[in-house]
Amino acid sequence: MKIAIVCYPTFGGSGVVATELGLELARRGHEIHFITYSQPVRLALLSKNVHYHEVNVPEYPLFHYQPYELALSSKLVDMVKLYKIELLHVHYAIPHAYAGYMAKQMLKDEGINIPMVTTLHGTDITLVGNHPFYKPAVTFSINKSDFVTSVSQSLKDATLELFNIKNEIEVIPNFIEITKNRVESDVPCQRSVMAEPSERIITHISNFRKVKRIPDVIKIFYNIQKQIPAKLMMVGDGPEKEKAEHLCQELGIENKVIFFGNSNEIDKILCLTDLFLLPSETESFGLAALEAMACRVPVISSNSGGLAEVNFEGVSGYLSDVGNVEEMAENALKILTDDSKLEEFKDNALAVAKQFDIQNILPLYEALYQKAINKYL
Numbered sequence: 001m002k003i004a005i006v007c008y009p010t011f012g013g014s015g016v017v018a019t020e021l022g023l024e025l026a027r028r029g030h031e032i033h034f035i036t037y038s039q040p041v042r043l044a045l046l047s048k049n050v051h052y053h054e055v056n057v058p059e060y061p062l063f064h065y066q067p068y069e070l071a072l073s074s075k076l077v078d079m080v081k082l083y084k085i086e087l088l089h090v091h092y093a094i095p096h097a098y099a100g101y102m103a104k105q106m107l108k109d110e111g112i113n114i115p116m117v118t119t120l121h122g123t124d125i126t127l128v129g130n131h132p133f134y135k136p137a138v139t140f141s142i143n144k145s146d147f148v149t150s151v152s153q154s155l156k157d158a159t160l161e162l163f164n165i166k167n168e169i170e171v172i173p174n175f176i177e178i179t180k181n182r183v184e185s186d187v188p189c190q191r192s193v194m195a196e197p198s199e200r201i202i203t204h205i206s207n208f209r210k211v212k213r214i215p216d217v218i219k220i221f222y223n224i225q226k227q228i229p230a231k232l233m234m235v236g237d238g239p240e241k242e243k244a245e246h247l248c249q250e251l252g253i254e255n256k257v258i259f260f261g262n263s264n265e266i267d268k269i270l271c272l273t274d275l276f277l278l279p280s281e282t283e284s285f286g287l288a289a290l291e292a293m294a295c296r297v298p299v300i301s302s303n304s305g306g307l308a309e310v311n312f313e314g315v316s317g318y319l320s321d322v323g324n325v326e327e328m329a330e331n332a333l334k335i336l337t338d339d340s341k342l343e344e345f346k347d348n349a350l351a352v353a354k355q356f357d358i359q360n361i362l363p364l365y366e367a368l369y370q371k372a373i374n375k376y377l
C-alpha cells in the first residue's frame with residue numbers, strides 16, 4: 001500500500017507512534033510518505049520505502065497566524081497525485097484531520113477518491129480539542145474521517161462523552177518494538193556513570209507540560225530519597241522544567257536530580273533505571289510508561305485516563321489517585337527496598353510490555369487500511 005502519514009514531528013507520543021508505525025510498515029514493504037513541517041525526530045531517512053515531504057508555510061506580513069492547514073492540505077493533494085498515494089493516515093485530530101478532509105475534497109473534485117484514517121491520541125480530545133474554539137471543527141473532522149481509531153478504550157470513552165460522534169471508533173493501542181530495546185542488547189548498561197552502586201535510579205521522561213504534574217515527580221522522589229539512597233533522572237524539555245529545577249533547589253536535592261533535556265537515547269537511559277514515575281493529571285495511554293516497561297522498568301503512575309490499560313496494578317507497578325504523592329512514594333519504596341520484589345516487578349513490566357509488541361498491533365492497522373482502501377474501489 002502507498003500511505004501518507006501526517007503527524008507532529010516533535011518529541012511527544014503521537015509523533016513517536018506515527019513514526020514507528022510508518023517505519024515498521026515500510027519494513028513490511030509498504031511505501032510510506034511522511035508529510036509534516038519538519039523531519040520527525042525518530043525518522044531515519046535512509047530507510048527503504050520511506051519518503052519525507054516537508055510542508056512549507058511562506059511568511060507574509062499580512063498573516064498574524066501562518067495558514068499551516070492550507071499549506072498541509074495543498075501538500076497532501078500534490079503528493080497524493082505525484083506518488084499515487086492510496087490512503088491518508090492522520091495522527092492527532094488538530095489540525096491534521098481537518099486538513100486531511102480538505103485534501104480529500106480537493107482530490108474528489110479531480111476524480112480521486114482517497115480514504116482517510118484519523119488516529120486520536122489524547123490532548124487533541126481532552127485538553128485542546130474540547131475547547132469551545134476548536135470543538136465544532138474537531139467534531140466535524142472526526143465525523144468526516146473514513147475510519148477513526150483511538151489509542152485506548154479510555155480515550156474512546158472520553159471522545160464519545162465530549163463530542164457528538166456519529167462514526168465508529170476502533171481502539172488500536174499504542175505499541176513498542178521489544179527487540180530493539182537494550183534489555184535484549186549485548187551492550188551492558190553504564191550504570192556507574194549515573195549513580196553509586198548503592199543508589200536506586202528513578203526516571204521521568206516527558207515534554208514537561210503542566211499535565212505531567214512535574215512538581216509531583218519531584219515530591220515523590222523527595223519522599224523516596226529520605227528513606228533510601230537514590231538519584232532522579234529528568235529527561236525532556238518544556239514549560240515546567242525551570243520551575244522543577246527551582247523546586248529541587250528549595251528542597252535541597254539538586255545534587256540528586258539530573259536534568260537531561262530532550263534525548264534520542266531513551267533506551268540507554270531506561271537501561272540504567274530501576275523505577276519510572278508518571279503521575280500525570282491525565283494520560284490517554286502513557287507511551288513513556290510502555291517504553292520504560294519494555295526496558296524492564298516498573299512504573300509508579302496516576303490512575304487517570306488510559307494508564308490502567310498499560311500499567312497493571314500490583315504487576316508492572318502501582319497506580320494512585322492524581323496528586324497522591326505520599327502513596328506513590330510509599331508504593332515506590334515497596335518495590336525499591338526489596339531486591340527480589342524489584343526483580344519480580346522488572347520481569348512483570350517486560351511481560352506486560354510484550355503484550356503491546358508492534359508485531360501484535362501492526363496487523364490491526366494493516367487490516368483497517370485494507371478496509372479503508374476497499375471502501376472506494
Ligand code: GMT
Pocket residue numbers: 011012013014015017092121122123151174207209211282283284285286287288305
Ligand atoms: O503527552 C503529551 O503531551 C504528548 C501527546 C502527543 O500527542 O504527543 O501524548 C498523547 O499521545 C500519546 C501517544 O498516543 C499518549 O501516549 C499520551 O498518553 C497522550 N498524552 C496525553 O493524553 C496527555
